[in-house]
Amino acid sequence: MTTSANSLAGLLGDVSLDDHEENLNAANAALRKSKTDIAAQHVKAVALLKLDRYDDAVEHFEQAGNNLKERAWFEYAYALYRTGYSEKAVQVAEAHSGGRGMLHLLAQAEYRRENFEKSANAYRQLSEQLSEAQDEEYDLRINSSAVDAQKDWLGQNDFAQRKKLGREDLEVFETAYNAACGSIARGELAQAEVCLRRAKDLCNALTELSEAEKKAEILPISVQQVFVLIQLGRLDEAEQLMTMIPFAEIKEPSTKFVAEINSTASMQAHSNPYLSTRLFHSMPRPPKSDHLFSVQSDILRQDELVLNLMCHKYDGVARSTHKYISKHPSPTTSSPVNSAGVLHAAAHSRNATGKAALKAILPLLERHSNDVGLILTIANLYILTNNYAAATHLLEAFFKRLEQSTSPADLDVRFAPGLVATLATLYTVQGRHAHSKNELAKTATYWRHKSKSPPKALMTAAGAALLESQNPEDLASAGELFASLHAQDKTDAAGLAGLVAAYAINDPSKLNEDLVESLPPVARLISDIDAAALEASGVAIPTSLGALPASRKRSAEKTKPQKPSKIRKKRMPKDFDPNKKMDPERWLPMRDRSYYRPKGKKGKKRAEGLTQGGAVVEEKVAAEGKPTPVAQQKKKKGKGKGGKW
Structure with missing residues (x-):
């Protein structure tokens, strides 16, 4: 052991500790003489990690055996973490707990495993006992804010634990960026855009970073900003910003992949679903060492299914969503599972709407009676067809079934x-x-x-x-x-x-x-309210209250002179004179108009009979005592054959 150590020291004597390539060559030279030289194996592992050759480092550890793993368990755990084997890295870190370095590694590995509660606990322990390491407090604050943002995405932060945006969050560009991510998760898009702009300004103002380093830090911020602009509906701004992002210079594969997806979504020219589907599948996926988080993967899966629906691949979407739903218990409040239920229903209805969609989807309830996504889809279709009673009955029946269940998970869904x-x-x-x-x-x-x-x-x-x-x-x-x-x-x-x-x-x-x-x-609450303007604009009456008496109605429209409605030329008579006032009773029959005066003796007698309070025509009494109206008397026959009636 001493001989091998002296031999390795001699090999390393002529190289610099910062020249990791030379250190690797020296370690390889020592291992050619003795493959079991543990010191040379350790130097090689560290050199590979310093050269960012993490896959080679993991392979080296596996070939060297347990002796090297026990000697350099921190380096082994770090190599596993950087190659995407976070779960195994956590196992190694927990088996060799102790020390701030391993606690940092444990927090990072749990973060990549999306076990954010354990990651937050690890950072909390590190913050309670700060060391004298330079910039450690700064790094802890940044990483803790990143964990909080991820917990917001998964809904794990309740309102009592969620930290409100403060001044300290906008002091450095990393925390401002993490604050923007948390705002996006909570749906506060306007605040997220402000934080992203602030992060860019803070990064550009740094003097210790070179221009190339600033550009590399701003690229992921710009990618996130494009997403926010798309969600806000400002597609023109998103497309303009996307054209300024150099995709080839993005180092992280996951960030580059997300940037390409957002580029396709922001370009209004890509309205052809077949072209968008081709572009979507042609983009290279990130490797395991830089894989996407589950929230991102779920959204991408939904995007792919939506594109397939737009391309009329209904049977394929129905099969894939059914397979995904069957792997997860129902009912559930999981957003990915319930979204799959909605897309499953859309595939069976073949993108139909209204009553046609209901006719196609309702039979699915017999097989998937606890599918929350399906139930909400049917309820929404009932609402769109103004059948609120059916939507209410559907939810009430679903709640009643869950209340009869003994499972606590079912009651949480209820x-x-x-x-x-x-x-x-x-x-x-x-x-x-x-x-x-x-x-x-x-x-x-x-x-x-x-x-x-x-x-x-x-x-x-x-x-x-x-x-x-x-x-x-x-x-x-x-x-x-x-x-x-x-x-x-x-x-x-x-x-x-x-x-x-x-x-x-x-x-x-x-x-x-x-x-x-x-x-x-109260003065502060009403400081921006103009009472006079409100009074002048009138009182809005909800339609659900029905018509109110005219004396109680007030409307701003009545204060304005109403313009006379124009009459189409095809509806005007040939002799129409626009300057002449039209008769308001022109729609009534002539005999019902107020100015009608009948002419002649017969007309006057008829008018007297129709007038209220006028003379009553006497009736002749028949021999049997029954009255017979005058109008029913037999008329005289006229001249000619058959008479005239």
Whole structure:
């Protein structure tokens, strides 16, 4: 062992420690003399890692055996992580736990495994015990913000844990970029665009980076910005920005692949689905070492299925979606599975809409009665055909089946905020406000007992619905809901306002000055409201209220002079004079017009008989005592054959 170490030291004596290629050559020279030289094996492994030859490093570890793995387990775990074997890297790291370096590696490997909760815990441990390493705090803040953004994508961040955008997030371009990714995941696209622009400005302002390094850092930011512009519907800006991105200079294969996908989506010229499908399949996929996250892969799979539907490949889409759905349990709130259910229904209906689509899709309910995507598709088709009652009955029957289940997962689906909101909205549209309120209250009660941090939007909606009730028990429940919201997030304006309103109605004794003073002043809330303009514009009357008395109607249109409607030339008579006022009674028969005056004796007598209060024609009484009207008397025969009638 000493001889081999001295031999290796002699080989390395004439090379620089920074020249990793020379170190690799020296280690290979030592291994040619002795294949089991553990020191030379270790030097070769480090040199391969320094040269970014990670696949060769993993192969070297496997050939060298367990002795090298036990001696250099950190290097082995790092090589596994960089080649895409994150799960195996985590196993090695957990088996040899200890040290900040291994904890950093564990956090990164868990991040690539998409086990973001464990990754966040590892970074939390590192942050609690900061070392004296240069820039470690800076790196921890950047990596932690990246984990938070990924948790937002998967819906793992509840409102109590989610960190709001702060000044520290916009101090460096990496955290600004991660803040933009989190905003995109939450649907805050306008805020995401602001963060991306800020990230570009901060990167360009750095003096320690060269122009080439700045350009390399800005490329993924621009790719993300194109996505945001597409989602905002600003396709012209997205296409213009995409033309400025040099695809060949993007180093990360996954980023380059996403950039090419966004380029195809942003170009309005690619409206031909067959051409788009060909371009989609011609793009090289990223390797295992730089694979896409599951959120990206799910979107790409949906894009491919949509393109196939546009190319009329209905049978193929039906088979692939059925295969995917059958591998996952139902019911579920998984977005990819439910999206596959929607596309499965679209394939069976062959892109039909309305009643034709319902006729094709309804038989699927017999085989997939718990497919959430299918149920929502049918409900949406019912709504589009104005059949709200059928949509409501469909969801009610689905909820009833889930309530009879003993599986906790099924109950979570039953009280999923999105499904509950759909049913509550249907109740509201039909004027069944009591049902809507009861549904929201029931769901809020379930999640309060189920989770320490229930969905914020659901709790706020349930509390607001209960506040409209006159029942003291409902008002008390609203106070409890808003109290829990306020306790978890004292900066939430909706929770604070709801709590004050609930206490003011149900229990004013609980109101204190701190709660009332925390509310924003009324003057600030109405500072940008022009009361005079609102009054002049009139009061909007919802159509659901029906027609109100004319004395209560106010409209801004009545204050404006109405322009006379034009008459088409083909409807005008030949002798039409536009300067002459038309008769308003021209649509009535002549005898019903107010200015009609009959001519002649017969006409005057007829008019007298038709006039209210005029003389009544006497009736002649027949011999048998029955009255016979004059009009029924036998007329005299005229001259000629057969007489005249």
